[in-house]
Amino acid sequence: MNQGAMGVGSGMDAELNIVFTEENPGHWQSLAQLHVPNVSVSGNQLSVSTPHPMTEAHYIVSHTVVLENGQFLDRKTFSWKDQPASKHILPAGYSGKVTVTSTCNLHDFWVKTMTV
Numbered sequence: 142m143n144q145g146a147m148g149v150g151s152g153m154d155a156e157l158n159i160v161f162t163e164e165n166p167g168h169w170q171s172l173a174q175l176h177v178p179n180v181s182v183s184g185n186q187l188s189v190s191t192p193h194p195m196t197e198a199h200y201i202v203s204h205t206v207v208l209e210n211g212q213f214l215d216r217k218t219f220s221w222k223d224q225p226a227s228k229h230i231l232p233a234g235y236s237g238k239v240t241v242t243s244t245c246n247l248h249d250f251w252v253k254t255m256t257v
């Protein structure tokens with residue numbers, strides 16, 4: 142069987158409507174503002190928040206932080222009674238890529254990537 146003929150996608154095309162970003166909100170286009178995490182850095186502290194309401198039926202489930210080369214840093218899970226905000230400590234002197242995810246129980250998996 143020639144798998145090459147199946148047209149398997151690559152790069153961002155393979156992630157459309159699976160992983161959502163500000164630039165590629167896919168079928169959740171009207172919801173991007175509520176789901177893309179806000180990220181700021183002060184010293185070695187990374188602060189993440191998602192501007193999303195928290196109700197029992199609809200809430201932000203978690204934030205995850207991954208560094209360069211897929212190095213897992215931290216994850217925080219939320220109940221609907223929490224505020225969707227988290228703080229994470231970067232390794233001392235770290236500079237490089239930081240990928241933050243915010244997951245909604247109804248609207249999937251949103252990603253923001255930055256360089257610090």
Ligand SMILES: [Fe+2]
Nearest residue numbers: 245246247248
């Ligand atoms: Fe949502």
